[in-house]
Amino acid sequence: MILMQGKGVSKGVVKGKLYFYERPSTTIERTEVTDIEAEKARLAEAQEKSIAQLEVLAEKCREEAGDESAILFETHAMFVEDEDYVECIMDTLDEEQCNVEYAVSVAGDQFAAMFAAMEDAYMQARAADIKDVTRRLLNNLMGIPEGGIDSDEPVILAADDLAPSETIQMDKSKILAFATQGGSGNSHTAILARTMGIPAICGLGDSLKKEYNGRLAYVDGTDGTVILDPDELILNALRTKFEEQEARKELLKSMKGKEDVTLDGKKVNVYCNIGSPDDLDAVIANDGQGIGLFRSEFLYLAANDYPSEEEQFKAYKAAAVAMNGKRVIIRTLDIGADKQVDYFNLHKEENPAMGLRAVRICLNRPEIFRTQLRALYRASAFGKIAIMFPMITSVWEVKECKRACQSVMQELTKEGIPYNPDTEIGIMIETPSSVFIADELAKLVDFFSVGTNDLTQYTLACDRQCNDLGKFYDPHHPAVLRALKMAADAAHAAGIWIGICGELGADLDLLPTFLAIGIDELSVSPSAVLPLRAELRKSIAQTCTLDLLKS
């Protein structure tokens, strides 16, 4: 038996094959080749495979998002066979007697450069399409699987650590659990796992070895263990846990359709945090009553260039329509700090958590902000959208955000594009300064939502990405809970509501404290909705105390 101990960051017990994530190599080597015909045959094969993949994607898109997006993939499929593009590949092969990977990358660079050099911004952006198609051809030539996971059955995904831009492109239906050498409870892998409702263990360090690739493993997200070849005793314990887990699932199913209310009638809105429209199914399956935090970053992280207004609009509209009149709070872009995007060309910062991030980028670069706000307001015509600004520290920032909203609304009015002028505007409370001036901020907005991860990090001066801070990073610290109460009191005095959209919202140990503080909304991972509802329906708000606010 091999037992690896890490930190369990998302609960659950599963059994499956360990699969080590291989980072696709991005450099293409040029090699001399004598059999050019063989290279051409490989090209033909890769083209065929690429086109087949794109046709499947187009079909999937047509079912889910309609004709418009499907045509994009069909266009990509045509790029694969484009006369001039293929001619360029063939010419390079004949002239240079080189490997086909090199010839494809030359053609890709050449055509991408041609588009990038055009004056028209739209055409410049098509360079990304060429790169995308070229990447697909290269992946197929080099045998790199689509979606990063080359397995027919779902696997336990093992890696050193995973970046948000990596997880976003993975085929989630093939992942049973995550096991990583690095990372922390607040890493994006952890958040993703909780959103998906699958176990995750991080901080396994060197005990997680590449040579275990392909072996059958048991992952216990509660204990934080990964086990190979369990002995009889452990196996029995795992079986019991698995059975308990299944029984619990049954109990939770009975919570569907029930109201989110305490025994003494205090209603709390239980909403969901999501990272992309892909998570909407999980929200609906778990009976979430709204979206408390839609992280718009996925649009920026998954792209090679700034996402267009149209692309953003489609994603926001999809959420608004799917939630069918229930509130959908979309947070404007929260890039920077641990979420870096190349094309933003941000300077490398010593201390990015306190650097140019989130709303600060938006206020410095109004054109990026305007595109997102236009997409948001356009989507507001299709459901109950609310807009939320992250990383607020000052009154002037909120005023400037609101001015940007006003000017976007005026534009849309002039253009005759429908939108909801009463779209709610809220802010994240995640900096100590926003807590101190919460009374002034509350007068300017319709709601507060507390980002407990950042609020804890900034209040306690503890980097949330740092693995070693352990006991010092304490989200239950009385200072954090008192900050929550100060913000809540200010919100209620101004007649607005306050929610929590950080990880703490799902912490059932704190539910009595939240009820005592008078939190109106809790936004949690879809998989946490039903456990929270079950706990809420057993609680009595009037008897809850503020004891935890004292050290």
Add this chain to the structure above:
Amino acid sequence: MQQFTYTVNDPLGIHARPAGIIAKMAKPYADTTITITKGDKTVKASQLMKLMSLAVKNGDEVVVAAEGPAEAEAIAAMKKFFEENL
């Protein structure tokens, strides 16, 4: 040879999607050459990337021409597409 002149009336001009559709439409007419000309540049309708690289914008005038056995049919199909979509 048959041809028509058309002024594009679409905010994005001949962008990727219509270009893709035009290239797709041109494929079955293997023996008939369909060309699109903007200014002094002419490309075959089936050359998707070249067609996009013309960067035809809103208000630009293009000449669509067809030559070959099915030119009448091809030009009618192109005309219909341009009028309905661009």
